[in-house]
Amino acid sequence: MGRMYLIPGWFYGYDIFFEIIFGLITLFVAWNAFKIYKISEEKNTRNFGIGFLLVSLSYFIWACINIFIVSDIGGERELSVSNILLLSTISIYLQIALFIAGLALIVSMTLKTKEMRAFELILAISLSAICFSLNKFTATYSIASIFLLFISVYYISEFNRKKNKTTCMIAMAFSLMFLGTIGLLFAGSVYLTYVISHIVILIAYSIILISLIKILKHGEKKKQA
Amino acid sequence: MEKKRNRLEIIRDILKVIRDRNGRIKPTHILYKSNLSYQMMEDYLNELKEKEFITEIKGKKGKTYAITEKGMKYLDKYAIVSEFTESFGLG
Numbered sequence: 001m002g003r004m005y006l007i008p009g010w011f012y013g014y015d016i017f018f019e020i021i022f023g024l025i026t027l028f029v030a031w032n033a034f035k036i037y038k039i040s041e042e043k044n045t046r047n048f049g050i051g052f053l054l055v056s057l058s059y060f061i062w063a064c065i066n067i068f069i070v071s072d073i074g075g076e077r078e079l080s081v082s083n084i085l086l087l088s089t090i091s092i093y094l095q096i097a098l099f100i101a102g103l104a105l106i107v108s109m110t111l112k113t114k115e116m117r118a119f120e121l122i123l124a125i126s127l128s129a130i131c132f133s134l135n136k137f138t139a140t141y142s143i144a145s146i147f148l149l150f151i152s153v154y155y156i157s158e159f160n161r162k163k164n165k166t167t168c169m170i171a172m173a174f175s176l177m178f179l180g181t182i183g184l185l186f187a188g189s190v191y192l193t194y195v196i197s198h199i200v201i202l203i204a205y206s207i208i209l210i211s212l213i214k215i216l217k218h219g220e221k222k223k224q225a
Numbered sequence: 226m227e228k229k230r231n232r233l234e235i236i237r238d239i240l241k242v243i244r245d246r247n248g249r250i251k252p253t254h255i256l257y258k259s260n261l262s263y264q265m266m267e268d269y270l271n272e273l274k275e276k277e278f279i280t281e282i283k284g285k286k287g288k289t290y291a292i293t294e295k296g297m298k299y300l301d302k303y304a305i306v307s308e309f310t311e312s313f314g315l316g
Contacts, residue, residue: 032309036305036306036309036310039305040233040306040310041276041278042233042310044315045315048313048315154314155314158314166308167312167314170312170313170314211312215305215308215309216305216309218308219305219308219309220305222304222305222308223301223302223304223305
């Protein structure tokens with residue numbers, strides 16, 4: 001697999017902090033989705049929650065990988081698979097699998113089908129493509145970008161249909177996540193894209209967090225009215 | 226023209242009809258009050274029974290439906306459920 005990404009020395013530590021923030025925000029979304037599912041028993045809400053939970057776990061594993069596995073190469077730090085132990089390799093593959101499975105679940109939710117076979121097919125094709133590719137990091141983030149583009153288009157069309165401001169914010173957030181993920185594709189050669197991607201994804205998750213707080217506050221207000 | 230109701234709104238309306246009838250109602254009243262076709266009402270009632278939002282009581286005069294605590298909780302929290310579902314496009 002070779003080098004996956006380069007982290008500038010001055011950014012090392014901040015990136016871990018960012019990944020923990022991503023993990024906490026996605027965990028908060030998942031927790032609220034499960035709370036809503038407990039009341040409504042709508043399977044789409046449960047799947048959405050599981051999707052965000054898987055993405056959240058992948059971010060926490062990513063933070064652990066950056067804490068324990070990345071190596072110092074004269075100021076910069078790099079993550080490569082060639083010089084690490086089996087346990088570390090397993091954690092990298094686990095992070096990839098959880099991230100792709102989480103996004104695949106959110107994508108299958110946008111298809112509005114009750115059939116879990118759609119999710120199974122998307123996941124099987126994606127993981128096979130990653131497994132058989134020479135550069136697993138590029139394959140992972142290429143597939144993740146396609147998923148995020150698909151999700152962004154879904155939320156844009158939902159906004160056009162309903163004219164709901166919060167849906168517009170969520171569409172913006174997923175579009176930014178798409179751009180951030182595209183940036184990560186080049187993080188193996190241009191280390192600045194690793195930094196820019198982290199910042200863009202942080203903005204995206206902040207928008208999701210603000211939207212969620214807005215939803216909960218507005219829902220509470222409507223309930224009292 | 227009135228906006229077409231979504232799934233969550235239809236479920237809320239059925240539960241409201243049952244709650245407003247002191248928590249127990251005949252299917253014909255649900256049909257009349259919820260503005261649904263017979264088949265659609267049957268589908269929704271089956272779903273609500275599966276989710277344990279309502280219970281079916283069989284008596285001498287036929288079937289009646291009663292709202293459960295879970296159904297009451299759905300009505301109480303409907304605003305948040307609807308806001309979350311609509312905004313995240315889960316409906």
